Amino acid sequence: MKKGTTVKDVSRNPAEQLFSITAEELMPLTCSEGESNGKPPVRQLTEEQKNTYECSLDGLSAVRLPKPQSKEEEDKLVASFLSGLKKLLSKEDNWTFLQPLTISLEYCAKCQLCSEECPIYLSSGRQEIYRPTYRAEVLRRIINTYIKKGNKVLAKFTGNDIELNWTTIARLIESAYRCTLCRRCTQACSRGIDNGLISHEIRKLFSQEMGIAAKELHQMGTVQQLEIGASTGLNPKAFEDMIEFMEEEIEEKTGRKIRIPVDRRGADILLLHNTGEFMAWPENPEAFAIIFEAAGLKWTLSSELGGYEATNYGLWYDDVQLAKIAFKQAQVAKDLRVKKIVIGECGHAHKAAIVTADRVFPPELNIPRESCLPVLEDIVLSGKLKLDPQRNNFPVTLHDPCNMVRSMGIVEPQRRILRAICPQFIEMEPHGVENYCCGGGSGFAIMNSLNFPDWRSSISGRMKMKQITDVFGDVLDPSLVKYVCAPCSNCKGQIRDMFSYYNIEKQYNIIYGGLVELIVNAMVDTPVRYLEEVLAVEEVPAIDKEAFV
Amino acid sequence: MLFAYIATYVSFTFIILAYAYKVAKIARMPLHLRWELYPVPHEKGYKYGGSYLEELEWWTKPQERSSFRSLLYMLKKYFLFNRYFRKNKRYWMSLYPWHIGFYLIVLFHALAFFGALAMLTADIEVSSVSVSSMGIGLYYTTIVVAVGSFVTGSFGSIGLLVERVVNKDLRAYTFPVNYFNYVFFLIVFLSGFFAWYFFDPSLAAYREFWKSLITFQFTYVEPATYTHVMLFSLFLIYLPFTRSTHYITSLFAYFGVLWSDKPNLRGSGVEREVQELLEKPVSWSAPHVQSITKWSDIAAGGVESK
Numbered sequence: 001m002k003k004g005t006t007v008k009d010v011s012r013n014p015a016e017q018l019f020s021i022t023a024e025e026l027m028p029l030t031c032s033e034g035e036s037n038g039k040p041p042v043r044q045l046t047e048e049q050k051n052t053y054e055c056s057l058d059g060l061s062a063v064r065l066p067k068p069q070s071k072e073e074e075d076k077l078v079a080s081f082l083s084g085l086k087k088l089l090s091k092e093d094n095w096t097f098l099q100p101l102t103i104s105l106e107y108c109a110k111c112q113l114c115s116e117e118c119p120i121y122l123s124s125g126r127q128e129i130y131r132p133t134y135r136a137e138v139l140r141r142i143i144n145t146y147i148k149k150g151n152k153v154l155a156k157f158t159g160n161d162i163e164l165n166w167t168t169i170a171r172l173i174e175s176a177y178r179c180t181l182c183r184r185c186t187q188a189c190s191r192g193i194d195n196g197l198i199s200h201e202i203r204k205l206f207s208q209e210m211g212i213a214a215k216e217l218h219q220m221g222t223v224q225q226l227e228i229g230a231s232t233g234l235n236p237k238a239f240e241d242m243i244e245f246m247e248e249e250i251e252e253k254t255g256r257k258i259r260i261p262v263d264r265r266g267a268d269i270l271l272l273h274n275t276g277e278f279m280a281w282p283e284n285p286e287a288f289a290i291i292f293e294a295a296g297l298k299w300t301l302s303s304e305l306g307g308y309e310a311t312n313y314g315l316w317y318d319d320v321q322l323a324k325i326a327f328k329q330a331q332v333a334k335d336l337r338v339k340k341i342v343i344g345e346c347g348h349a350h351k352a353a354i355v356t357a358d359r360v361f362p363p364e365l366n367i368p369r370e371s372c373l374p375v376l377e378d379i380v381l382s383g384k385l386k387l388d389p390q391r392n393n394f395p396v397t398l399h400d401p402c403n404m405v406r407s408m409g410i411v412e413p414q415r416r417i418l419r420a421i422c423p424q425f426i427e428m429e430p431h432g433v434e435n436y437c438c439g440g441g442s443g444f445a446i447m448n449s450l451n452f453p454d455w456r457s458s459i460s461g462r463m464k465m466k467q468i469t470d471v472f473g474d475v476l477d478p479s480l481v482k483y484v485c486a487p488c489s490n491c492k493g494q495i496r497d498m499f500s501y502y503n504i505e506k507q508y509n510i511i512y513g514g515l516v517e518l519i520v521n522a523m524v525d526t527p528v529r530y531l532e533e534v535l536a537v538e539e540v541p542a543i544d545k546e547a548f549v
Numbered sequence: 550m551l552f553a554y555i556a557t558y559v560s561f562t563f564i565i566l567a568y569a570y571k572v573a574k575i576a577r578m579p580l581h582l583r584w585e586l587y588p589v590p591h592e593k594g595y596k597y598g599g600s601y602l603e604e605l606e607w608w609t610k611p612q613e614r615s616s617f618r619s620l621l622y623m624l625k626k627y628f629l630f631n632r633y634f635r636k637n638k639r640y641w642m643s644l645y646p647w648h649i650g651f652y653l654i655v656l657f658h659a660l661a662f663f664g665a666l667a668m669l670t671a672d673i674e675v676s677s678v679s680v681s682s683m684g685i686g687l688y689y690t691t692i693v694v695a696v697g698s699f700v701t702g703s704f705g706s707i708g709l710l711v712e713r714v715v716n717k718d719l720r721a722y723t724f725p726v727n728y729f730n731y732v733f734f735l736i737v738f739l740s741g742f743f744a745w746y747f748f749d750p751s752l753a754a755y756r757e758f759w760k761s762l763i764t765f766q767f768t769y770v771e772p773a774t775y776t777h778v779m780l781f782s783l784f785l786i787y788l789p790f791t792r793s794t795h796y797i798t799s800l801f802a803y804f805g806v807l808w809s810d811k812p813n814l815r816g817s818g819v820e821r822e823v824q825e826l827l828e829k830p831v832s833w834s835a836p837h838v839q840s841i842t843k844w845s846d847i848a849a850g851g852v853e854s855k
Contacts, residue, residue: 006721083834091579093832099578100806107795107802110722111644113636133722159724186586190632191795192802197584208833223837319582320831320838323847331850340606354602355583358813359823362848366813366820374605409587409600409810433587433598 005128007137010171011163018129018171019058021455025125027462031469031502041458043451053450054170058129062177062452063214065170074166077210081169084209085147088201096319096360100194101201105140108133108193114185119436119463120178130459132185132195135175138162139202142172176202177214180441180460181316182402187434199442203317213317216447221313222321226328230275230309231446239308242278243301246286253286254526260289263336264300270338271299271372272310272329272353274346274489276446281492287516287530288344288372294523295379300336307332310343311489312352316442326357330365340368342375345514347401347488348441355408371404373487373515377413380420380519387522389421391529394481396422396518397471399464399495400435401488409433414487414515421522428467436463438486440494456494457501465498468510478509481535487515511535553758553778554767560782567789572797579829580822586807590618600810608814619808626799628652643708650702650738654781657695657741661752664691665759675756691752695745702738706731730791737780744773 005018021042045055053061068074087093088101114132115121121130128134144150144160155161162168179199186194207213225231229239243260250258261267271292277284292299302308306328314322333341343350354369379385398418404410411432418425430436438445439461447456457465472482486492495512504510511534520530529535588598591614601612625631630648633641664687667673673684675691710731713723749755754774761768770778813819827845831838841847 080834087833092829095579095826095829096582097584099575099581099801100584102575102578103798103802103806107792107798109792109795110719111633111637111640112718112722113633113640115718116636128721137722154726157725157729159726183586186807188632188636190626190630191799192807194584194586194806208835208838211835211837218837320833320841320847323844327848327850355585357582359580359582359819360827360844360848361813362824362827362845363815363820365848366815368606368608370605370607371602374603374607378605405598406587407585408602409585409589409592409594409598410602411587411597411599412594413603 007134007141008162010138010175011165011168014056014165014167014170017056017059019127021058021124021459025127026458027123027125027466029462029466029469029502030473031465031504031507042454045450049450054174056167057171057174058178058455060174060452060455061450062447063173063212064449065173065212068166078164078166078169080210081205082146082164084205085143087209088205089143089147094201097197097201097204100197103192104136104194104198105143107191108136108140109191110137111190113190114188114193114195117184117188119182119184119439120180120460123459123462129175130178132179135172135179135202136195136198138168138172138175139198142168172202173206173212175199176206177442177444177447178460180402180437180439180444182437182441183406184402184434184436187406200316204319207318208320214443214447214449216449217313217317217443218321221311221443221446222318222325225309225311225313226306226324229305231311231313232275232279232309234275234278234309236303236305236308239275239278239303242282243303246278246282246289249282250286250290253528253530254290254520256290256293256526258289258293261300262303264298266337267298267300268339269297269299269342269375270307270333270336270340271301271342271344272349273301273308273344274310274349275308276311276489276493277344277346280496281489281514283517283530284345284489284514287514287520290520290523290530291376291379291385291516295384297375297379299342300338302332302336304332304335307336310346310349310353312349312357313443315348315352315356322352322357323360326353326360327365329353330361330367333367334365338367340370342370342372344372345487345489345516347403348490350401350410351403351407371408371410371413373404373410373413373417376516376519377417380417385519386524387421387519388524389423389522391522391524392422392518393424394483394535395424395426395472395475396483396485397426397428397468398431399428399438399468399484399486399488399491400431400433401486401491402435402437402441404488405435406433414485417515417519418485421518426471428471436467438464438488438491438494439498440490443490445490445493445497453497454501457498461494461498464495465502465504468495468504469508472508472510476508478507480509482508482510483518484510484512485515485518486512550770550775551767553770553775553782554762556779556782557762560785564785564788568794568797571789571794575798575801579826580819581806583809584806585810589808589810590622591615591808592810608812619804623800623803627796640712643705643712645705646701647705647709647734650698650700650705650734653694653698654702654738654741657691657698658781660687660691660694661755661759662763663687664756665763668756669760669763676751676753688751691756692745692750695741695752695755699738699742699745703735703742706735706738710735733787734784737777737784740773740777740780744777748773 023041054065055061118132124130141162150160176199181196183196221231273285312325444456593613601607630645664675673681675684675687679685713719831841
């Protein structure tokens with residue numbers, strides 16, 4: 001089934017996919033080398049996988065939902081779904097989001113203004129099942145038919161005649177994991193209808209009532225974080241080893257002997273990093289340590305369970321898990337008697353700790369929380385560090401993490417820093433609060449179920465890929481190194497995977513990294529540039545900024 | 550004829566009560582978690598979408614808020630439909646006059662009421678030859694507003710009907726009830742136009758009708774005006790069953806959700822509300838939630854992680 005899929009089709013033909021992804025229908029890209037070898041943009045699941053997991057939405061199984069083995073099991077799941085749906089609409093059970101959800105469910109005009117703002121819908125070649133209103137409409141009709149129980153005679157007249165069966169439910173949960181919750185659609189809506197929130201609430205219903213969620217977010221995410229200490233599986237002992245490793249690496253790279261403060265009671269700042277940084281990009285927390293030490297800040301990391309991990313995947317699928325993790329982080333800060341928590345370069349951790357969980361903190365755990373960006377801006381612009389922008393004299397563009405920008409309004413501090421230290425800083429279009437998601441939002445960047453990584457590179461991240469190659473359009477020559485600054489761990493993970501999928505580094509010599517790395521790279525009192533290894537080119541000729549306009 | 554009077558009393562009372570009920574339902578919902586979306590007009594950095602969270606140690610600084618910008622934003626939204634204009638001009642061409650038709654038809658009734666009131670209480674003659682400038686003003690304004698409403702409303706109803714039929718993206722999400730609405734609203738607007746054009750060009754009969762409504766001295770209503778009055782009454786009774794409450798709920802969507810950035814500061818009203826909400830039960834059934842009885846249990850610690 002292609003673009004003409006209707007909302008009612010969601011309940012029909014469980015054995016067939018509603019949509020099969022083909023390369024010809026996708027939005028064209030200039031950098032499609034990764035796709036030009038004739039392979040399909042998304043690998044097909046094996047017959048065994050198809051028989052095991054629900055994948056009838058579009059041939060993917062992000063949640064790896066096992067197929068029920070009997071009609072009784074299906075009926076039980078449908079009943080559980082309806083029970084959760086009632087709770088979702090109740091003041092007692094869903095006080096956390098009832099008002100925004102009700103407004104979004106009841107007042108959408110279905111004018112489709114939102115569709116043209118959705119990067120997934122556009123990238124897919126405008127496939128109906130990826131339209132922001134599609135899954136919202138499925139949920140709305142289920143509610144009107146089975147919860148509000150509208151008049152059956154009028155059902156066809158009012159459009160509330162959807163069939164609720166296991167297929168509907170299985171496709172609905174998969175569909176909720178085809179939205180990055182970037183909320184660009186909401187920005188377009190004149191009535192303030194939030195289809196991203198509806199996706200969030202669908203995920204929540206499945207998680208909180210039925211115990212169904214993407215494994216990377218739940219079992220391997222929040223559960224692991226609460227039990228072991230981090231969503232990456234980094235335990236306190238491994239964290240301590242990591243600190244040692246980072247101290248050594250800092251000395252090796254910069255000649256600085258830094259003792260990274262851990263569990264320092266009474267410090268001003270408890271700095272929380274996404275532990276993905278320690279595992280994949282240690283140069284990022286190392287750069288934080290170099291900057292904070294050079295600026296003379298009184299700061300600390302924590303080695304306590306829950307105190308060295310900034311992530312809070314609960315933000316994307318489960319309010320209870322969100323609260324558990326937020327409280328845990330706050331408790332660590334309270335025990336350390338720090339003045340504030342500063343969140344490192346991780347977008348969703350920003351939003352979870354500073355904004356969304358703000359209204360669950362009781363007074364005793366309400367420790368002030370802030371973004372690292374104003375802290376870094378203050379350090380850079382106040383002249384506490386000796387910086388030479390010429391050390392960053394190569395084209396640099398900025399990716400705006402949705403959670404920091406569209407959901408929090410932190411837009412300029414990172415730009416003021418980049419303007420000060422990167423002579424060839426250039427903006428993508430659109431940028432700031434109108435940015436496009438990297439395609440890894442809402443947990444996608446860490447979700448690697450079956451063929452899902454193909455989908456997030458070929459579809460959900462496609463628009464960002466286009467933006468990146470467009471902004472460097474006049475300097476794509478691989479002899480020139482170009483830098484995508486992404487001050488967010490999950491965005492970096494997604495960009496890393498996309499660069500590999502499209503062979504970007506080799507093809508165009510575009511690299512990616514965080515913001516702090518650029519700051520340290522500009523520090524004059526290090527003999528070798530911090531990013532020397534990845535920049536590879538020693539002398540980079542200046543380019544004409546006008547060329548980008 | 551008495552039926553037209555009864556229908557008017559009933560329909561006006563009904564719509565006020567129904568709207569009040571719907572709005573109260575939304576307004577009385579509990580404080581939700583923060584879910585704002587930038588740009589937020591009351592913020593100092595609104596032009597580029599910035600917020601107070603850009604400030605170092607934001608909680609130590611007073612938050613500068615501009616209610617004027619928020620108001621201006623809402624006025625533009627309500628009276629220009631600027632987002633539609635920017636994103637989809639073709640749709641705006643029908644949507645805008647349709648909504649203007651609604652605004653004007655409400656204003657027309659308000660003017661008819663005030664015209665009747667002026668005649669009754671201040672002895673002002675509302676006509677083109679009135680000795681009172683207010684009477685002349687009311688006379689012409691009422692006609693312009695009424696005709697404006699009938700014309701723009703009809704144009705918009707036809708335009709949206711056509712758009713919903715010819716545009717496949719819209720058609721897929723349009724139900725018979727939506728087509729019915731466009732046709733019904735078109736009939737309401739056309740009935741007003743018909744009554745004005747053929748039988749009541751000065752709208753004097755309509756004012757007389759409103760005088761009777763105020764004084765309870767019910768007089769004859771000629772058939773064209775009667776038809777419009779009856780249709781308009783049905784329109785008012787029907788409106789609360791449509792998504793029309795969005796005129797009011799949009800205020801909650803913006804001020805209550807998308808722009809609701811009030812932090813949970815120590816000693817604040819938000820803090821008090823949050824403390825009450827944390828006493829709410831957690832009744833979801835998934836294994837990792839089952840052991841929790843209320844939200845404050847999580848804050849108190851000791852909650853199983855699984």
